[in-house]
Amino acid sequence: MQISLTDVYRIAHLARIEIDAADAEEMRAKLASIFGLIEKLVAVDTTGVDPMAHAQEVTLPLRDDLATEPDLRERYQAVAPAVEDGLYLVPKVLE
Amino acid sequence: MLDAPITELSASLRAKRFSSVELAQASLDRIASLNPALNAFITVDPERALADAKAADALIATGSALPLLGIPIAHKDILATAGMRTTCGSRMLANYTSPFDAHVVDRLARAGTVLIGKTNMDEFAMGSSSETSHFGPVRNPWHRDYVPGGSSGGTAAAVAARLVPGATGTDTGGSIRQPAAMSGICGLKPTYGVCSRFGLVAFASSLDQAGPLARTAHDLALLLNAMAGHDVRDSTSLDRPIEDYARMLLMERDARPLAGVRIGLPAEYFGAGIDPGVAQAIDGALAELRRQGAITVELALPNVGLSVPVYYVIAPAEASSNLSRFDGVRYGHRAAAYTDLADMYRKTRAEGFGAEVRRRILVGTYVLSHGYYDAYYRKAQQVRRLIADDFRRAYAQCDVIAGPTAPTAAFRIGAISDDPVAMYLNDIFTTAANLTGSPALSIPCGFDASGLPIGLQLQGPAFAEARLLDVAHRFQQATDWHRRVPTMAGNA
Numbered sequence: 321m322q323i324s325l326t327d328v329y330r331i332a333h334l335a336r337i338e339i340d341a342a343d344a345e346e347m348r349a350k351l352a353s354i355f356g357l358i359e360k361l362v363a364v365d366t367t368g369v370d371p372m373a374h375a376q377e378v379t380l381p382l383r384d385d386l387a388t389e390p391d392l393r394e395r396y397q398a399v400a401p402a403v404e405d406g407l408y409l410v411p412k413v414l415e
Numbered sequence: 416m417l418d419a420p421i422t423e424l425s426a427s428l429r430a431k432r433f434s435s436v437e438l439a440q441a442s443l444d445r446i447a448s449l450n451p452a453l454n455a456f457i458t459v460d461p462e463r464a465l466a467d468a469k470a471a472d473a474l475i476a477t478g479s480a481l482p483l484l485g486i487p488i489a490h491k492d493i494l495a496t497a498g499m500r501t502t503c504g505s506r507m508l509a510n511y512t513s514p515f516d517a518h519v520v521d522r523l524a525r526a527g528t529v530l531i532g533k534t535n536m537d538e539f540a541m542g543s544s545s546e547t548s549h550f551g552p553v554r555n556p557w558h559r560d561y562v563p564g565g566s567s568g569g570t571a572a573a574v575a576a577r578l579v580p581g582a583t584g585t586d587t588g589g590s591i592r593q594p595a596a597m598s599g600i601c602g603l604k605p606t607y608g609v610c611s612r613f614g615l616v617a618f619a620s621s622l623d624q625a626g627p628l629a630r631t632a633h634d635l636a637l638l639l640n641a642m643a644g645h646d647v648r649d650s651t652s653l654d655r656p657i658e659d660y661a662r663m664l665l666m667e668r669d670a671r672p673l674a675g676v677r678i679g680l681p682a683e684y685f686g687a688g689i690d691p692g693v694a695q696a697i698d699g700a701l702a703e704l705r706r707q708g709a710i711t712v713e714l715a716l717p718n719v720g721l722s723v724p725v726y727y728v729i730a731p732a733e734a735s736s737n738l739s740r741f742d743g744v745r746y747g748h749r750a751a752a753y754t755d756l757a758d759m760y761r762k763t764r765a766e767g768f769g770a771e772v773r774r775r776i777l778v779g780t781y782v783l784s785h786g787y788y789d790a791y792y793r794k795a796q797q798v799r800r801l802i803a804d805d806f807r808r809a810y811a812q813c814d815v816i817a818g819p820t821a822p823t824a825a826f827r828i829g830a831i832s833d834d835p836v837a838m839y840l841n842d843i844f845t846t847a848a849n850l851t852g853s854p855a856l857s858i859p860c861g862f863d864a865s866g867l868p869i870g871l872q873l874q875g876p877a878f879a880e881a882r883l884l885d886v887a888h889r890f891q892q893a894t895d896w897h898r899r900v901p902t903m904a905g906n907a
């Protein structure tokens with residue numbers, strides 16, 4: 321299957337992963353070989369076959385709508401790159 | 416003392432032949448001497464290990480009979496451990512310490528095990544050789560120029576080299592069974608839902624399952640007894656009656672202990688592309704199973720050859736979604752320099768993920784993107800159903816399916832690390848059990864011409880763990896492949 325450099329940049333953008341020009345061609349070539357493997361599926365006749373999303377054919381259980389978690393904010397924020405006043409800090413989005 | 420399996424270590428601890436502190440110290444000493452050559456561990460915590468062991472000794476003194484009490488173990492570094500870092504073999508999480516324990520970590524701690532440390536792995540469990548870790552490749556104890564298999568290669572090398580008698584792994588497409596085979600030990604992937612995924616850093620949620628690696632089938636059963644169980648924090652964790660996975664092993668049987676067991680041999684597992692040394696070892700193992708009374712049944716799994724292509728659509732698709740959480744905001748690596756929020760995401764993820772993880776995220780993003788979803792993702796899910804139907808029909812004719820775990824023994828470090836498709840084809844016999852959710856294990860059954868171990872894979876229908884372990888145990892009662900000690904050859 322053909323994968324172009326444009327495809328590589330497009331999906332890298334969707335995945336929010338920076339790709340520099342030096343690596344883009346190698347990525348393109350390796351993705352093309354991976355899609356060569358995946359392409360074998362195209363020829364399979366799957367008319368009328370119900371997609372299988374999961375190994376368990378069971379309905380996911382619903383629990384009662386009760387608060388079960390204690391407040392763990394401090395423990396969770398202790399491992400964050402930047403926090404202040406209980407909030408996660410990110411670069412300014414709005415000027 | 417670390418040459419003994421868990422069953423014997425446990426008896427010795429109870430008989431006070433040595434203490435849990437002495438056993439933990441022996442493990443720590445052996446890690447200090449051999450880990451520099453193997454790189455099986457990312458983190459070792461002697462202080463915590465000795466404290467755990469001291470607590471275990473106190474319980475042993477009261478007469479507690481927990482089968483894993485005082486046994487040193489390790490966890491694959493993808494299972495969250497409070498107070499001990501969990502890196503996933505990635506720069507992204509190199510300094511991450513979880514605020515909580517994974518459910519299986521908690522279960523094994525409650526069973527009285529002594530946590531020695533965390534084992535090395537392919538980054539985010541995406542690999543079949545344990546070469547892609549940010550912390551460097553793991554080396555095979557049988558020959559250090561060779562890979563130990565992957566992605567649970569650190570665990571496999573640690574157990575094979577007698578650094579610890581048992582440890583955890585995770586298996587999304589073969590990551591417990593293939594390294595067990597290539598390192599000459601035993602590994603079991605349970606039925607999907609038997610072990611909770613809470614605290615298992617998600618790679619492909621519909622396929623991931625934790626399981627044990629050890630040196631005997633009996634030890635696998637004891638570890639699984641502790642790991643299995645319902646957990647409300649994982650919506651796919653099954654609420655089933657508690658099972659003793661060792662129950663069939665302890666039954667007295669005559670000279671033909673496998674009489675009546677039907678072992679299916681799919682033509683697709685015995686065709687071209689299998690190393691002659693592997694084929695020979697598998698034939699030898701099947702002869703032993705027949706000698707013990709098993710009946711072999713030839714059958715077909717016409718769609719099983721599509722398992723790898725299906726897997727390499729579904730697993731990357733789920734990974735691209737799961738790994739979107741690593742954005743440099745709540746935990747893990749954040750790029751040092753960026754222009755704005757979008758640039759911070761892009762640079763954080765480019766720096767934090769290694770090449771194979773980036774590739775799989777891009778494959779997953781592509782197959783889920785607008786205009787391609789039906790052609791790839793939906794198609795893969797349909798073929799997944801065809802594969803599951805093949806197995807359902809097969810299990811009407813047999814109790815267990817046998818074959819090689821991998822088409823070859825271990826390969827040299829670097830031999831195929833630049834060829835993703837060649838690497839993926841290592842999973843040719845293992846991915847189907849993940850796609851169908853059924854249990855499968857690998858046990859040692861011979862060596863190739865270079866002296867590298869070969870694994871026999873036994874698969875069964877959902878919840879057949881006890882049966883698989885029984886067949887493996889009876890095989891091990893009559894053979895000694897699992898008792899062979901690695902040579903630590905090579906100059907690496």
